[in-house]
Amino acid sequence: MIIKHINLSHFRNYQNLSLDFSPQMNVFLGENAQGKTNILEAIYVLAMTKSHRTNKDREMIQWDEDIARISGRIHNLNSQFSLEVVLSKKGKIAKLNHLEQARLSTYISHLNVIIFAPEDLDIVKGSPSVRRRFIDMELGQMSPLYLHHLTEYNRVLKQRNQYLKDMRFKKIDELYFDILSEQVAIEGAHVLKERLWFIENLENWSKIIHKNISNQKEDLAIFYSSSLDIKSLDDCEDYETIFHLFKKQLDNNRDREIDQGTTLIGPHRDDMYFHINGRNVQTYGSQGQQRTAALSIRLAEIDLMKELRGEYPVLLLDDVLSELDNERQTHLLSSIQNKVQTFLTTTSLDGIQKDLIDNPKIFNISKGQIETE
Numbered sequence: 001m002i003i004k005h006i007n008l009s010h011f012r013n014y015q016n017l018s019l020d021f022s023p024q025m026n027v028f029l030g031e032n033a034q035g036k037t038n039i040l041e042a043i044y045v046l047a048m049t050k051s052h053r054t055n056k057d058r059e060m061i062q063w064d065e066d067i068a069r070i071s072g073r074i075h076n077l078n079s080q081f082s083l084e085v086v087l088s089k090k091g092k093i094a095k096l097n098h099l100e101q102a103r104l105s106t107y108i109s110h111l112n113v114i115i116f117a118p119e120d121l122d123i124v125k126g127s128p129s130v131r132r133r134f135i136d137m138e139l140g141q142m143s144p145l146y147l148h149h150l151t152e153y154n155r156v157l158k159q160r161n162q163y164l165k166d167m168r169f170k171k172i173d174e175l176y177f178d179i180l181s182e183q184v185a186i187e188g189a190h191v192l193k194e195r196l197w198f199i200e201n202l203e204n205w206s207k208i209i210h211k212n213i214s215n216q217k218e219d220l221a222i223f224y225s226s227s228l229d230i231k232s233l234d235d236c237e238d239y240e241t242i243f244h245l246f247k248k249q250l251d252n253n254r255d256r257e258i259d260q261g262t263t264l265i266g267p268h269r270d271d272m273y274f275h276i277n278g279r280n281v282q283t284y285g286s287q288g289q290q291r292t293a294a295l296s297i298r299l300a301e302i303d304l305m306k307e308l309r310g311e312y313p314v315l316l317l318d319d320v321l322s323e324l325d326n327e328r329q330t331h332l333l334s335s336i337q338n339k340v341q342t343f344l345t346t347t348s349l350d351g352i353q354k355d356l357i358d359n360p361k362i363f364n365i366s367k368g369q370i371e372t373e
């Protein structure tokens with residue numbers, strides 16, 4: 001998958017920008033705060049309709065402007081198409097081949113991106129919500145169906161929570177509440193089933209990668225931690241089992257949930273965790289081990305995406321090379337060399353192993369102005 005071209009209008013510190021990319025390595029070089037990450041962010045938004053670093057779309061609109069526009073031309077194995085995301089204070093619009101898409105699930109997944117950023121450490125160290133967001137963003141672009149069920153789950157969950165809140169200390173309508181619980185269980189079971197599949201596959205790939213990076217010394221394991229009372233996640237392979245289990249536990253928790261005015265179990269309360277050689281990395285891992293685990297997970301995504309979609313995603317490396325020692329840098333660069341279109345930001349090319357970067361296209365950035373070498 002290759003991004004041929006991108007256009008930005010009133011996006012962050014770019015008034016109007018038009019760039020042609022190399023199908024291999026693209027390097028954005030410049031001092032701090034010049035607009036390097038803004039370009040990666042624009043590519044990420046073009047793929048996902050959301051930023052990787054803010055939840056507030058309006059922050060991305062250039063100051064004193066009302067609308068920001070990002071458009072791009074993408075080539076994949078079978079076709080060529082255009083994508084466009086328009087951000088405005090009223091909301092956002094996503095277009096595929098100039099046609100507005102009513103549902104995100106029909107837009108996301110056309111352009112697959114994986115971003116490596118210093119904040120990746122939070123996937124291991126951060127709060128459960130960071131890990132849930134990680135799963136949702138990554139699985140969402142691999143599976144439009146997942147995105148559909150996740151959107152529906154969030155919609156019915158919101159409805160159920162609102163009802164629980166409204167009916168606190170009042171007598172609930174049993175029939176209506178049962179319908180809401182069933183809807184939550186139906187959609188939640190789809191979400192859970194796909195997440196279990198994702199974690200299993202992510203673990204398979206990242207285990208091999210992590211072993212290699214750690215010179216065969218470390219065994220990485222990834223676990224999904226469900227808020228449902230499940231004896232073994234291996235028993236949850238089929239949809240029907242998960243649905244009945246979820247519905248039964250919602251029924252069992254009924255009084256507690258009415259009391260607390262919110263839904264206490266379900267994918268919105270789940271988490272994942274990582275072990276190295278049998279010990280929890282978040283609690284016992286060194287900073288280096290945590291970084292390597294995060295790197296292994298990101299690298300595993302590249303392989304998983306290739307397996308699933310038949311071609312490599314586009315890679316965004318946001319100022320990460322300087323944080324990696326030589327060995328980890330070699331692993332990262334050699335595993336993408338010549339096969340993945342890459343966009344890399346850096347303040348300096350010193351310290352980057354140039355023999356692993358073939359013929360890069362270099363964009364020098366200064367105060368939102370770009371010159372190519």
Ligand SMILES: Nc1ncnc2c1ncn2[C@@H]1O[C@H](COP(=O)(O)OP(=O)(O)OP(=O)(O)O)[C@@H](O)[C@H]1O
Nearest residue numbers: 012013032033034035036037038059060061062063
């Ligand atoms: N909405 C906006 N409108 C105009 N300019 C903005 C907006 N948001 C951010 N900026 C500007 O963008 C610049 C930061 O760009 P960016 O985050 O891409 O930096 P960078 O080159 O990646 O730097 P670093 O190496 O420090 O990460 C700052 O000068 C900031 O003032």
